[in-house]
Amino acid sequence: MSPQIILKEAEQKVFRTAYNDGLRDIFLGCFFLTFVIILYISPILGDFWSSVAQLPFWALAYLTIRLIRRYVVTPRIGRVTFGQARKTKLTKFTVVLLVFNVIAFILGAVAALSFGSVPGQMFSIILGMILLIGFSIAAYLLDINRLYIYGLLVGLSLLVGEWLWTYGYATHHGLPITFGISSGIMILVGLTVFLRLLRNNPLPKEGVPPEEARVG
Secondary structure (H helix, E strand, O other): OOHHHHHHHHHHHHHHHHHOOOHHHHHHHHHHHHHHHHHHHHHHHOHHHHHHOHHHHHHHHHHHHHHHHHHHHHHHHOEEEEOHHHHHHHHHHHHHHHHHHHHHHHHHHHHHHOOOOOOHHHHHHHHHHHHHHHHHHHHHHHOOOHHHHHHHHHHHHHHHHHHHHHOOOOOHHHHHHHHHHHHHHHHHHHHHHHHHHHHHOOOOOOOOOOOEEEEO
């Protein structure tokens, strides 16, 4: 095996150790869970204010995860600085994520303005494909294969939920059931990965600084 292949495999292993901490899974689960909660508070607050009410929840979840990563994860695995190739991948991931968020927002706004004229099945298929593509790109750029599964879960949640609602088996287009299950799976997987990281990486002994590494 050539040195370049060995170095690439080592870089991927370090990246997974540094970023595959389960906290992003938990955040994703909380993110999609808010779309379940909003369905029940919307009749009380209205569509606009119920959407606004999500923002503090997302901010709190993001801040909590940042603090956990800083004060719980980093002392165990150390601080890793990656080379330009990996930084470029992360930059591309950020750009792709932003683009897909904008597309999803525009699609949601269009659907809201033309509600009733767009068939629910068609809307679910389009949005499901967008989410599946977005998750697949994220899985490729971050080297986290379970994101492919999350993309399938979320995409199918829209289709299955629409089917349940069409045949009268569920309310709110079935999203409380399908998104609730998908969110629960993401949070459970994230907690499992996070607890495994804590178990496999105990805190260093007092006086011994965490290891700092640079992977090129």
